[in-house]
Amino acid sequence: MNKIIEINGVTKEFEGFKLDNISFGLEKGYIMGFIGPNGAGKTTTIRLIMNLLKKDSGDIKIFGMDNSKDEVAIKDRIGFVYEESYFYEHLTVKKMKDIIAPFYSRWDDEKFDEYCSVFGLLPNKKIRDLSKGTKMKFSLAVALSHNAELLILDEPTSGLDPVFRDKLMDILREEIQDENKSILFSTHITSDLEKIADYITFINNGRIVFSDQKDVLLENYKIIKGDSGILTGEIKSELLGVKENRFGFEALCNVEKQNVFSQFEIVTEKPTLEQMMVYMQNK
Amino acid sequence: MKIIIKNSSPDPIYKQISDQLRGMMITGELKEGDALPSIRNLAKDLRISVITTKRSYEDLEREGFLETVGGKGTFVAHQNKEFIKEQKLKIIENRLSEAVDEAKMLGLKKSELREMLDALYEEVL
């Protein structure tokens, strides 16, 4: 079993929103960035993976097992970090840990204490008295303390400062040194993923736009900048997204189509993930 | 061992790494039998994707510069350094003769060409 996550043809429909034919996979030992604008369906997809929502069709396999049939065995091996703190606010850090720990078969108390001291988590503080960043650190400590093989992080860094975000990347890099672990990281802050991700899956309006190796993606597209006069209808149709203003245009272009500009004076640049997301938003 | 990645470079990252590693092996900074960091370790330290480091190592392995011993790691392969150096010198010679031809067509003097060479050496470093 090489693929830790295998999603095939999954659909889920709500009032006013539809997740349509979602398919992608993640192999052992890699980090996948799951990007998309707000409301694109990232959180819904993750909830479907965790079996918090029932899918309308398709199938989801985690560790090679069906995610609804072998739910318990699967969740034992997943470390889950949620967007907002979902713990009971009136309990202390220690009490919350005491509630959660017995459910995991490979819980490591020593590891948890280690993370607590590294993160500066005081065991007797009530969860409602923790700052947002500290609550996230607690979630992270819990997710990392039961020898999970798959880490799923659902927008863990929105609203956190760059210093902590950088620290989080370091921790994730350390985790991925073990090639039996994988990480699925959902966010709309693409700069975090720019360096660390191996694979990128871009979701928009409930559909997967692309799912591929990050390097391959960034090598296959270029940002083209030039004079607006160059743009004819034909050229525009070869481009993936154009922004025009008085001073010129900026567009995303597939490397294969780059030759349409061969006779013009243009500047080409490597795109960032953010630019790719912005220009591809109409796909 | 020093590897620096330039974001502004047009070369993809995996190529920058394999170029720099190759360079070190040719100059002798990396000797035969030296152990290289694992792809994951390298990825962590350079803060890049493990697929990138994997690709560089694979390219270098294919060229014969590296060899992977199962379970132990990746090492600098035994190779004929002299032969490689000769290959590289040949490439440089070809490129220089191209440059000389162009210069002659333009009517450039040797001293002017030398000035250009000096300026370029200062720049690329």
Added chain:
Amino acid sequence: MFKLIMADIKVLGNRIWQIPIGVFLFIFSFSFIPNLEEVYKIHHLIYSVLIPGLLTYELLRDEQKHGSESVFMTLPVCKKTCILGRYIVISLFCSLSIPVIYLSEYLHITMHAKESIIEFSRIGSISIGVLLVIYYTLPVYYYTKKLMRSMGASALFLTALLIITDILYSHSYRLSLDNNTLIWYFKFSGIIASLVLVLKVFEHFYKNIADRYTNDIIYTTIIFITIDRIAAFQNMLLNYISVNKYLEIFLKSEKHIGSYLLFTALSSKHGLDLIIVGISLLIVIFLLFVFHKNFNDKFNRNMILYILSPVILFHVFSFLISFHSMIFYYPGDEFYWNIHLLLIYMIFVVSIIVFIMISVRASIYLLKNDRRHS
């Protein structure tokens, strides 16, 4: 399972004290209201079920606010185990009320120097009373999210209902009317009158939310009436069967020709009553169906399934027990009477627990299948 129960108890721990105090206060305070003996007889059981149920809803609402239900949903636990564990904890909470009931009863006796009035044998009407109050409290609670407000609404409704039906019954006495259907009309009018009273009071005090749950309360009323009709139908059916059974007995014994004629008349009268009740039941079910179609709200759509089902369950069980005893036993058999009582009591307890289980499950179901907005 044990882990879940321990977990739930740890989470709910500091709310446990609210149950005995709440139950005690309500029961005890009602004992001071004169001429409400009938009310008092069922109130204690109503609130002993209601308060823990509402506290559970409060917990679930709190969880929904913070998304804490996700805690258990992301842990390696089977969903069914999770829900079942919660039921067990809630049942434990409910059973905490029972010693409190007895304490209140003891105080009632010593203070008013009266006989003990807790009668566990009045199971049939109690289940309806309990469910009646819960059905009126739920929509108010669902929309206003305030425990006190919902309790107030249900207390007001119940009191109004009993006072109004009391007045109506005392009038029927003077008219010497003794007709099942007529008595039911009084009940029906009493319910509508009390309902209108509660709605008017609420509209006055809470103008902005009154619209939203007016529909729900009307819907709930129809559900309640359906349940009442089901209960009535069951009673009628049993009466009809028992009368026919007596007929059978008399036919076989070939005695008491006079009684034979009486029972034949009774049989046909009961037969007619049965048909009338059956028709009213069908009408109400039709109304329910029509209303059901008009609502998009998940709360209402799930009400039918999750709330009617345990009631029907209870009535089917209860009917089967009575039917069984009627067919196989003759009146005067002491032995069967005690088992009958015990069985019915057990059915009652099981049905109420099932009701709570299903309602809690309904809320978890609703929580999980709504996309989290706001």
